[in-house]
Amino acid sequence: xxxxxxxxxxxxxxxxxxxxxxxxxxxxxxxxxxxxxxxxxxxxxxxxxxxxxxxxxxxxxxxxxxxxxxxxxxxxxxxxxxxxxxxxxxxxxxxxxxxxxxxxxxxxxxxxxxxxxxxxxxxxxxxxxxxxxxxxxxxxxxxxxxxxxxxxxxxxxxxxxxxxxxxxxxxxxxxxxxxxxxxxxxxxxxxxxxxxxxxxxxxxxxxxxxxxxxxxxxxxxxxxxxxxxxxxxxxxxxxxxxxxxxxxxxxxxxxxxxxxxxxxxxxxxxxxxxxxxxxxxxxxxxxxxxxxxxxxxxxxxxxxxxxxxxxxxxxxxxxxxxxxxxxxxxxxxxxxxxxxxxxxxxxxxxxxxxxxxxxxxxxxxxxxxxxxxxxxxxxxxxxxxxxxxxxxxxxxxxxxxxxxxxxxxxxxxxxxxxxxxxxxxxxxxxxxxxxxxxxxxxxxxxxxxxxxxxxxxxxxxxxxxxxxxxxxxxxxxxxxxxxxxxxxxxxxxxxxxxxxxxxxxxxxxxxxxxxxxxxxxxxxxxxxxxxxxxxxxxxxxxxxxxxxxxxx
Numbered sequence: 001x002x003x004x005x006x007x008x009x010x011x012x013x014x015x016x017x018x019x020x021x022x023x024x025x026x027x028x029x030x031x032x033x034x035x036x037x038x039x040x041x042x043x044x045x046x047x048x049x050x051x052x053x054x055x056x057x058x059x060x061x062x063x064x065x066x067x068x069x070x071x072x073x074x075x076x077x078x079x080x081x082x083x084x085x086x087x088x089x090x091x092x093x094x095x096x097x098x099x100x101x102x103x104x105x106x107x108x109x110x111x112x113x114x115x116x117x118x119x120x121x122x123x124x125x126x127x128x129x130x131x132x133x134x135x136x137x138x139x140x141x142x143x144x145x146x147x148x149x150x151x152x153x154x155x156x157x158x159x160x161x162x163x164x165x166x167x168x169x170x171x172x173x174x175x176x177x178x179x180x181x182x183x184x185x186x187x188x189x190x191x192x193x194x195x196x197x198x199x200x201x202x203x204x205x206x207x208x209x210x211x212x213x214x215x216x217x218x219x220x221x222x223x224x225x226x227x228x229x230x231x232x233x234x235x236x237x238x239x240x241x242x243x244x245x246x247x248x249x250x251x252x253x254x255x256x257x258x259x260x261x262x263x264x265x266x267x268x269x270x271x272x273x274x275x276x277x278x279x280x281x282x283x284x285x286x287x288x289x290x291x292x293x294x295x296x297x298x299x300x301x302x303x304x305x306x307x308x309x310x311x312x313x314x315x316x317x318x319x320x321x322x323x324x325x326x327x328x329x330x331x332x333x334x335x336x337x338x339x340x341x342x343x344x345x346x347x348x349x350x351x352x353x354x355x356x357x358x359x360x361x362x363x364x365x366x367x368x369x370x371x372x373x374x375x376x377x378x379x380x381x382x383x384x385x386x387x388x389x390x391x392x393x394x395x396x397x398x399x400x401x402x403x404x405x406x407x408x409x410x411x412x413x414x415x416x417x418x419x420x421x422x423x424x425x426x427x428x429x430x431x432x433x434x435x436x437x438x439x440x441x442x443x444x445x446x447x448x449x450x451x452x453x454x455x456x457x458x459x460x461x462x463x464x465x466x467x468x469x470x471x472x473x474x475x476x477x478x479x480x481x482x483x484x485x486x487x488x489x490x491x492x493x494x495x496x497x498x499x500x501x502x503x504x505x506x507x508x509x510x511x512x513x514x515x516x517x518x519x520x521x522x523x524x525x526x527x528x529x530x531x532x533x534x535x536x537x538x539x540x541x542x543x544x545x546x547x548x549x550x551x552x
Contacts, residue, residue: 010062023043055069055072056068064410067079067411084407102342114304114527116235124235126479131205131240136214141285167184203529206478208477223546227546234457247276271295313346315464319449322405325467332516335516336519339516339520349420356383365440445546448551471485473535474540477543480526483535484500496534499534
């Protein structure tokens, strides 16, 4: 029988412990030969001191500075936003620390996945067609195309709630009261029939609306073109239809130049329609519909073929994080990251506001000084811009983060960085650049879940692994997003959103290494199209370009 631990010291130098379950006032704590009782209750995921602390004393977790006390704190007292504040060590260019222990990957050395091979050598885990507006003025036309195509071609994946509404209408017409309508159980209402999938080798046609392309800064419109080029050239994309108005900042010529930067020999179907040249909206849409349909015919000729795991590029993401994120799901992804790097694949760690406090470690792990300097400069510039606009990285934790134990940005960051494992940093990439270097890549993005996931996919991630403690419904239009819960309670509470439970690590029934291998097995199935993640089943096609202002 497994004994569930009640508390944990993450790093030998830490002066706080993490409660792994709710601990009542008076609970006896036995740690490193010392014994004391808790003066007050400590909720699971929160931290409590192992010594008496004076004002302005440093708080250490994960072996790094994560805060300072703003008053005296008693031994065994829970740390909160009232008694500590965010603090993090400064960083500077240091010596390279590139030694790392490669994990045993013998079980995966001969494994492969079934993917779509592109002429530039990349391999997709999906095969999608894109319909994209270059400017928000074309959003309506994109939606008209979606309405015309999606259901007729059998690509509508998200559950439709029209039958439930029809049931409510029927009850209303028969005289049901408000109380009766509110009490009716709609869970057994059957979904209406859907059209058969016409193109079986095409995973979907995706429509990416946004609110950019004109009216903002030229920097934002240029970045949008780079982001869209990242999607058009993505290994999961067979071709694209682009709708342009014509007079906007985000010109088709800029988009084509960005495509050429990412893939100089780009040879997939790309149809660009400019409304101000064509004139009639009906002619624009008819031409777009015809070309898109014939493009789908071409895309359907692609078939899945075996590919090595070195063709995987995994985006590492977290959202709705909690006090268990840094000790269960995130380190499991870290071990998986090291496994994939050992196998020759790529991983992308982003969310720069959530690397605050661990800059020194990550910069020391950069392969050379030039790479380290670029990372440090991006971090300093980003934080300075945030502070100039009245905020800073310290403001990143959300109310949900704080409620569940992540009470300073440095605490949140130290746990979030665990997703990147221990391998050397091979490249530092600014948004919206391409991550095409095998190994660990650092990508400058906000901590905002959708903005960051959107950017990771544009950078080349063909699978995204997304850890969550509180639960979040984020997905992506073209890359499968696999959700991993940090605790069993969330996994059981949100079975239609979460794919994998890492609460087993907290409960002691599985090691971090075992969880990582289980996750990689699942990733291979997803990459091969044999497993469909919950985000894909629910049609969670979230897409938000980053305006290069302050977004934490």
